[in-house]
Amino acid sequence: MQPFSYAPVADAAAAALRARAGASFIAGGTDMLQLLQENVLQPDELADLNGLPLAGITEEADGALRIGALTKLQEAADHPLLRERHPVVAEALDATASPMVRHMATVGGNLLQRTRCLYFRDVSTPCNKRQPGSGCSALEGENRHNAILGGSEHCIAVQPSDLPVALVAVDAEVLARNTDGAERWIPVGGFHRLPGDTPEIETALKPGDLILAIRIPAHAARWRSHYVKVRDRASFAWALCSAAVALRLDEQGRVAEVRIAAGGVATKPWRLPRVEQELLGHRLDRDRVRLSAVWASEGAVTRTGNAYKAPMLQHTVERALIELGGLA
Amino acid sequence: MPEPAHSFMLTIHVNGVERQVQVDARTTLLDALRDRLHLTGTKKGCALGQCGACTVLLEDRRVVSCLMLAVMAEGKQVTTIEGLARGEELHPVQAAFVEHDAFQCGYCTPGQIMSAVGAIKEGRARSDDEIREQMSGNLCRCGAYTNIVAAVRDAAAQGG
Ligand SMILES: Cc1cc2nc3c(=O)[nH]c(=O)nc-3n(C[C@H](O)[C@H](O)[C@H](O)COP(=O)(O)OP(=O)(O)OC[C@H]3O[C@@H](n4cnc5c(N)ncnc54)[C@H](O)[C@@H]3O)c2cc1C
Ligand code: SF4
Ligand code: FES
Ligand code: FES
Numbered sequence: 237m238q239p240f241s242y243a244p245v246a247d248a249a250a251a252a253l254r255a256r257a258g259a260s261f262i263a264g265g266t267d268m269l270q271l272l273q274e275n276v277l278q279p280d281e282l283a284d285l286n287g288l289p290l291a292g293i294t295e296e297a298d299g300a301l302r303i304g305a306l307t308k309l310q311e312a313a314d315h316p317l318l319r320e321r322h323p324v325v326a327e328a329l330d331a332t333a334s335p336m337v338r339h340m341a342t343v344g345g346n347l348l349q350r351t352r353c354l355y356f357r358d359v360s361t362p363c364n365k366r367q368p369g370s371g372c373s374a375l376e377g378e379n380r381h382n383a384i385l386g387g388s389e390h391c392i393a394v395q396p397s398d399l400p401v402a403l404v405a406v407d408a409e410v411l412a413r414n415t416d417g418a419e420r421w422i423p424v425g426g427f428h429r430l431p432g433d434t435p436e437i438e439t440a441l442k443p444g445d446l447i448l449a450i451r452i453p454a455h456a457a458r459w460r461s462h463y464v465k466v467r468d469r470a471s472f473a474w475a476l477c478s479a480a481v482a483l484r485l486d487e488q489g490r491v492a493e494v495r496i497a498a499g500g501v502a503t504k505p506w507r508l509p510r511v512e513q514e515l516l517g518h519r520l521d522r523d524r525v526r527l528s529a530v531w532a533s534e535g536a537v538t539r540t541g542n543a544y545k546a547p548m549l550q551h552t553v554e555r556a557l558i559e560l561g562g563l564a
Numbered sequence: 565m566p567e568p569a570h571s572f573m574l575t576i577h578v579n580g581v582e583r584q585v586q587v588d589a590r591t592t593l594l595d596a597l598r599d600r601l602h603l604t605g606t607k608k609g610c611a612l613g614q615c616g617a618c619t620v621l622l623e624d625r626r627v628v629s630c631l632m633l634a635v636m637a638e639g640k641q642v643t644t645i646e647g648l649a650r651g652e653e654l655h656p657v658q659a660a661f662v663e664h665d666a667f668q669c670g671y672c673t674p675g676q677i678m679s680a681v682g683a684i685k686e687g688r689a690r691s692d693d694e695i696r697e698q699m700s701g702n703l704c705r706c707g708a709y710t711n712i713v714a715a716v717r718d719a720a721a722q723g724g
């Protein structure tokens with residue numbers, strides 16, 4: 237680890253001040269410490285956000301749930317209102333990392349977790365995301381964990397977090413504050429960026445922006461929802477593929493509203509509008525589910541190591557819908 | 565607010581005793597415990613959060629001490645494997661690990677035991693499936709898993 241200075245900050249204004257002076261933020265530290273240990277990040281200064289009053293979940297007047305950015309993943313997973321109203325989010329959190337990591341990691345930090353691409357985390361290799369213009373080692377290299385959707389010729393790294401995939405399915409938004417103190421809401425679906433030719437720019441945040449909270453709107457509480465995660469082992473691993481599904485059936489049992497997002501397969505949480513369209517207006521039966529899920533991998537570009545993800549994605553979406561619809 | 569600094573005089577409460585130690589901003593809690601406070605029961609495996617060998621309790625919650633800066637533990641209560649036994653009397657989870665032969669080389673064992681103590685305190689060791697899921701952040705290269713589950717089940721039944 238390279239030397240850096242450290243100081244806690246007490247409020248958002250102090251955080252902005254330190255960020256302007258070049259500091260990076262640290263919250264739970266679980267991704268930051270890995271990146272420091274591997275010399276992927278070499279900040280001059282760390283500003284510790286943990287003194288900010290941004291932990292905890294509250295219900296707003298209109299019934300929305302507001303999750304403070306510093307809420308620990310475990311605390312969010314255990315919250316009774318979140319579990320009851322938005323199972324997809326609770327299940328995504330239950331399937332995230334290990335209990336130890338969930339006691340440390342924050343929801344804000346989870347949205348900003350960096351990719352698990354092997355080359356990004358190995359400073360001895362070229363990587364456009366880590367070192368713009370150096371090349372992408374994954375295109376022709378070890379790309380079993382890389383993306384089949386949303387990639388570019390410059391980068392095919394997966395955004396590896398489970399939580400934002402679930403948040404896309406429940407129409408959640410992120411509240412960000414810039415260094416001038418201005419606040420804005422960003423839909424989670426528009427929070428992460430496609431790599432294009434600037435894979436080093438990963439989100440809609442500008443340097444120094446602080447995440448204050450995540451908000452799940454009240455209308456999402458009307459939806460049944462579910463998260464399915466497929467990994468190399470039964471527990472404690474990043475997703476090879478995941479599917480978040482939220483939907484509402486009308487009185488006739490037909491799909492009236494539906495949101496589906498995929499994780500582990502794309503450069504950002506990946507909404508599946510074509511699958512949604514195929515389901516709308518239909519009863520959830522096994523045939524309709526299978527015919528719809530086939531569209532999940534539409535547009536996929538596969539490489540030697542990750543071609544398995546295209547059929548896996550279809551089957552993961554199918555399984556999520558079958559389990560949610562009680563069709564198993 | 566304090567100015568950013570590179571070195572700190574840290575005060576932490578380790579196993580109920582207030583300790584002061586000079587640390588660099590870069591020092592992890594794991595290295596502070598092992599190298600500065602000479603509490604070498606807590607083990608270093610991967611240093612990336614992936615093996616659980618460095619598990620300690622921070623304010624009664626399981627954490628991996630390799631992914632935490634020591635300065636961020638300022639003023640906090642830390643419990644390590646050295647803090648479990650009462651004199652010569654083993655903690656029930658330690659006793660259950662001995663009873664069930666829940667280790668071979670023993671390298672992962674302090675982390676396993678701290679994680680089990682945490683899981684039982686959290687009320688999350690109610691079935692074998694739950695124990696397996698809750699202990700999944702603690703890897704054992706010797707594959708002592710079956711006996712670890714038996715030990716945790718037993719200790720949980722006795723109230724941990
Ligand atoms: C062994 C292991 C397994 C894991 N498995 C999974 C998994 O299965 N699924 C999954 O989703 N994740 C997994 N993770 C990742 C983990 O969930 C993230 O590391 C964690 O959520 C990051 O949160 P943090 O608070 O620790 O962030 P930090 O490491 O403190 O920060 C991460 C980044 O976010 C920035 N940041 C943090 N908070 C804010 C804020 N409020 N405003 C602006 N910027 C901020 C920091 O500057 C930094 O750039 C795993 C991690 C480990 C170590
Ligand atoms: S896929 Fe992206 S992160 Fe991975 S090596 Fe290529 S540029 Fe780097
Ligand atoms: S040494 Fe901390 S988890 Fe492996
Ligand atoms: S007993 Fe050897 S690693 Fe677990």
